[in-house]
Amino acid sequence: MTGMFFRAQEISKSFPGVKANDRVDFEMATGEIHALFGENGSGKSTLVKTIYGLAQPDEGRMWLRGEDYMPRSPQQARAKGVTMVFQHFSLFDAMSVAENIALGMDQPPPRARLSEMIANTGERYGLPLSPDSRVGDLSVGERQRVEIIRCLLQDPDLLIMDEPTSVLTPQEVDTLFATLRQLVAEGTAILYISHKLEEIRELCDRATILRGGRVVAKCDPKEKSARELAELMVGRSFSAPARAASATEGELLLEASGLSLPPVSVFGTGLTGVSFSVRAGEVLGIAGVAGNGQEELAAALSGESRASGSLRLDGVELQGKGINERRRLGLSAAPEERLGHSAAPDMSLTENAYLTAAVRMRLSPGGIVDWSAARSFAESVMHSFDVRAAGPFSAARALSGGNLQKFVIGREILQTPRALVVNQPTWGVDAAAASVIRQALLDMAEDGAAIVVISQDLDELIEISSTIAVLNGGRLSEQLRVENVTRDELGLLMGGAKGLREVADAAA
């Protein structure tokens, strides 16, 4: 095979119970940014792992520069000029940038020489980084730079990037894109994995779309709308959530003032004086880059951790009250992690329905569990939110991410709490399910509930929030009407600007 820089033919790979890749054909030219996208479980990761030598296909062949290519390990892949930046970084917080980079190299040069190389590469690609900084002190965006420079130092011909922007502010995304374009101009091929369709349209020259382990489409993403791309991805059309035109906001329902929580570890995030207020019918969106205290805030609101400060629901102080007492009073929560936090993986949907609904739905009066009532409640959640499962006896583990998320969110909504806190409600969820969930949250607000949505997806927040605030380093910015704020302003707040005035200064 000549002409194409990289080519894969009829790649198939099975895992117990699932065909992850099914005769996937795929090729890339030098100097192109090629998008690979699809829903969770569509086989993206498996294909990429195959290319990077982390997995071997059951069948199929690959060629790199026209030669047979079948890496048995990442070392072999790197020797052939293929490198990868993972979504989850493998960095040691307590070590310096240079030490971390040296650890990831097969043959690291002497330290002084390495530091020089890091500085030079950083300068050349607009990725400023001090080789001696401790990684624990860096922002998430800077940590990603460490990973990218680690790859660039190996002079890659093919760079694989797995969901690189999920941890970045909009400004950091722009910087990253500039770097990637420069690399491509110098002849590197980039395989870009993402599910953010707008980004793909902006950055990529070609796209390969996977669904259920198969290639379902190849296209030029610039010629399609984000909507068309999404429909290719999920294989059917769906509607965007609609907010009622006459959304009115009522009296103050949920009010936090000065919530603080010490960090659990040296590099962990605590909460410092978090204050906000949410009216009946209002959706408060809390934006922020991952790891800035989202999980801590969700736990402090749900009652899983004991924060100092005040949290009132309709005037009633909730501090000092446990999670079930808060549920009884009308504050419910849906955590980020579905398996193992919102739901017990090996328990049935009936048992998982009982898990949070015991109090409000009175499912165990006097301690004796009314399992038939729990089962009917599980069934009504499944029915109302179109949860696809064999039945209420199915184990939570057996459901797809989107279906389980619909179940755990629906479980809270059908208990009709007065206020609901959700963390990352559509994380790792297919587009159709995400749209169902967002619509349900909006409907709930319309019925007079106060809703707090913590999310790293800025588009999602702009779509459903009435007010928005940004969490950065455990501090919450002032709360702004969503119509009075721009993406750029939010981006600056996510990057650490203290308030709107500073944002205005930065813009000037």
Next chain:
Amino acid sequence: MLRLEPRLEASRTWAALTPVMAVAATMVAGAVMFALLGKDPLVAIRTIFWAPLFDPALAAYARPQILVKAAPLILIAIGLSLGFRANIWNIGAEGQYVMGAVAGGGAALAFYPLDAWWLFPFMLFCGLLGGLLWGLIPAFLKVTFRANEILVSLMLVYVAEQYLASVALGLLRNPDGAGFPGSRNLQTYESAHNAELIAGTGIHLGVVTAALAVVMVYALLRMHRTGFEIKLSGQSPRAARFAGVNQAVLTYFCLGTGGAFAGLAGIFELSGPSGQLSIDFNVGYGFTAIIVAFLGRLHPFGIVFAGLLMALTYIGGEMAQFMLNLPSAAIQAFQGMLLFFLLSMEFLTRYRIRIRRLERN
């Protein structure tokens, strides 16, 4: 080529089959071992598994003995299973068993030779309390100082044994015993004697209590919120916190129940089959019950089956020892095989074996 593949979901069929297959495999491997020792393997296996139950000459003695041995094993194991399901590891049931016997026996002997209807229930209550309090020590240390309950409960076994030795030689020594160590024999103390309910069957109140405990725990796990909390904490601690489970209360409950059941087993044994509080009163029921709990897959009815099976191999093993002149080490090895096969077969519930032809190239 053989390959192991993890199963998506644990196989229910295998989960039900493994104990049966483990017993079958133990019989085969045991037969080989007995043959190597120069005994007729069929006779040996028959003596262990069949004779105690059905041999016309032996069953009359052996059947009641099986119940007598199985009852404390089941009662202790059923209490332990609650904690094990919640990831709370009480390894010290042996100590709780001893302390139950000492507390209950001490209470009864304190009133010797009183003849009163309330003495027997009072003695049982003190036995329960002794085990309960001994079990609550590791619970308190775990909740308050995050001390590892495995170590604490285990070390308390040795404390309990020393205490038993001390009272058997001192405080509770039989004043009419001509200076021999050991307490008065409760079998001869009418109002404290845990006699057989139906003569010749081996059924004493401890057997009935064990059966009741099985049913109660089964109902608790099936129907009560606490049962749900126990299962949830074991499977998914974070989800348990989200469900509002109070981990401290659960720790006290599980270790306390385990201790109380072990204490009851201790006092039933002391006031019935054993009779006398002596240095070697405890024979390892508390440790064997751990095996019984896992052999029964922590399921109440499984534990009944496992307890009876374990008691059968004890009685059958003893018979094989004196009838066929087998060394006691061979019997212990045989019981060890049972455990080994059970654990290795359990692997099959989570993994499947695939036979694959080697790929070309």
